[in-house]
Amino acid sequence: MKAFDYLKPSNLDALLNASGNIDQAQLGGDRFLAGGTTLIDLMKLQVEYPAKILDITGLPLDKIETTKEGGLKIGAMVRNSDLANHPFVKTQYAALSEAILQGASAQIRNRATTGGNLLQKTRCVYYRDEAFDCNKKKPGSGCPAIEGEHRNLAIMGTSDHCIATNPSDMNVALTALDSKIEIQSPQGTRTVAITEFYKVPGDTPHIETVLQPGEIITYVHVPPLPAGSHSQYLKLRDRASYEFALASAAVVVQMRGSKIQFIRVAMGGIGTKPWRAQEVESMLEGGDADRTAFEKAADKLLSQAKPLKENAFKVELAKRCLVHSLSTATALS
Numbered sequence: 001m002k003a004f005d006y007l008k009p010s011n012l013d014a015l016l017n018a019s020g021n022i023d024q025a026q027l028g029g030d031r032f033l034a035g036g037t038t039l040i041d042l043m044k045l046q047v048e049y050p051a052k053i054l055d056i057t058g059l060p061l062d063k064i065e066t067t068k069e070g071g072l073k074i075g076a077m078v079r080n081s082d083l084a085n086h087p088f089v090k091t092q093y094a095a096l097s098e099a100i101l102q103g104a105s106a107q108i109r110n111r112a113t114t115g116g117n118l119l120q121k122t123r124c125v126y127y128r129d130e131a132f133d134c135n136k137k138k139p140g141s142g143c144p145a146i147e148g149e150h151r152n153l154a155i156m157g158t159s160d161h162c163i164a165t166n167p168s169d170m171n172v173a174l175t176a177l178d179s180k181i182e183i184q185s186p187q188g189t190r191t192v193a194i195t196e197f198y199k200v201p202g203d204t205p206h207i208e209t210v211l212q213p214g215e216i217i218t219y220v221h222v223p224p225l226p227a228g229s230h231s232q233y234l235k236l237r238d239r240a241s242y243e244f245a246l247a248s249a250a251v252v253v254q255m256r257g258s259k260i261q262f263i264r265v266a267m268g269g270i271g272t273k274p275w276r277a278q279e280v281e282s283m284l285e286g287g288d289a290d291r292t293a294f295e296k297a298a299d300k301l302l303s304q305a306k307p308l309k310e311n312a313f314k315v316e317l318a319k320r321c322l323v324h325s326l327s328t329a330t331a332l333s
């Protein structure tokens with residue numbers, strides 16, 4: 001690990017005064033330190049080598065609040081375990097609780113934060129090994145994964161420059177839940193829908209989000225769900241715990257009799273960003289909850305997939321994941 005300066009600003013203003021050199025798109029730039037479960041790993045691997053670390057663990061961003069409209073306001077420093085086990089989250093936003101609890105291990109979830117989870121890095125082996133070229137690490141250097149090891153990598157939103165998957169479970173649930181991300185900088189506060197927050201790689205895979213240099217995530221806002229709706233998260237992976245998703249689905253559904261009144265769907269493990277499935281929603285909303293309709297919607301969504309040799313199995317896996325999720329969610333709503 002390379003030597004770095006360490007600073008722990010006592011409040012947000014002091015932090016924002018010192019955060020000018022933080023640019024998530026540039027390796028070697030300064031970094032915020034939250035739980036450290038991604039950042040410190042990558043520093044030990046010499047993939048990240050910030051000159052300065054700004055420790056944000058002392059900031060008062062560790063509250064989970066319910067809003068008067070019935071939604072949630074989650075501080076960026078809320079630990080993953082606290083969010084997953086919060087009684088309101090467990091009952092009203094089951095998909096979010098289930099997604100977090102199916103990620104990592106209890107020890108990591110105790111440490112990891114909401115802001116850090118939103119910005120966790122891909123698990124692509126070429127990204128995580130400093131010896132390999134990678135367009136995310138060094139723009140223009142190439143993507144060895146395309147011809148190499150890519151079994152776990154993305155089939156949606158890929159480009160000739162990058163096929164790395166966004167590995168987060170929490171982000172998939174937050175995407176289906178129509179969440180918004182509040183961001184602060186010395187210029188003020190702005191809020192971005194999570195569907196607009198992540199970027200597909202295109203020819204600039206090192207730019208993963210719309211965050212600008214110096215900006216910090218302060219809160220995540222989750223709107224209230226329609227009365228009587230049900231949400232759930234299904235994760236398919238090589239082993240039952242401590243493993244990233246090969247395919248996953250977060251579904252929010254409200255039924256009226258046999259008809260689907262309201263539906264939101266996002267998928268994980270298959271996309272270069274948490275994958276909101278709006279075409280599935282518009283095909284199903286207002287219609288009957290029936291398996292043939294689910295299969296048609298899954299076929300339509302996955303017809304956009306661009307699988308490679310080793311990850312072609314994800315197309316069928318993702319379809320089955322989605323159809324199963326839709327069948328159980330509509331039956332339970």
Ligand SMILES: Cc1cc2nc3c(=O)[nH]c(=O)nc-3n(C[C@H](O)[C@H](O)[C@H](O)COP(=O)(O)OP(=O)(O)OC[C@H]3O[C@@H](n4cnc5c(N)ncnc54)[C@H](O)[C@@H]3O)c2cc1C
Nearest residue numbers: 032034035036037038039103104113115116117168169217
């Ligand atoms: C062994 C292992 C297994 C895992 N398995 C899973 C899994 O199955 N599913 C899953 O979803 N995740 C998994 N994870 C990832 C884990 O969820 C993330 O490491 C964690 O959520 C990151 O949070 P953190 O607070 O530790 O982030 P940090 O490591 O502190 O930060 C990560 C990045 O976010 C930036 N950052 C942090 N907070 C902010 C903020 N408020 N504003 C702006 N930038 C910020 C940091 O500068 C850094 O670049 C696993 C991790 C490990 C180590």
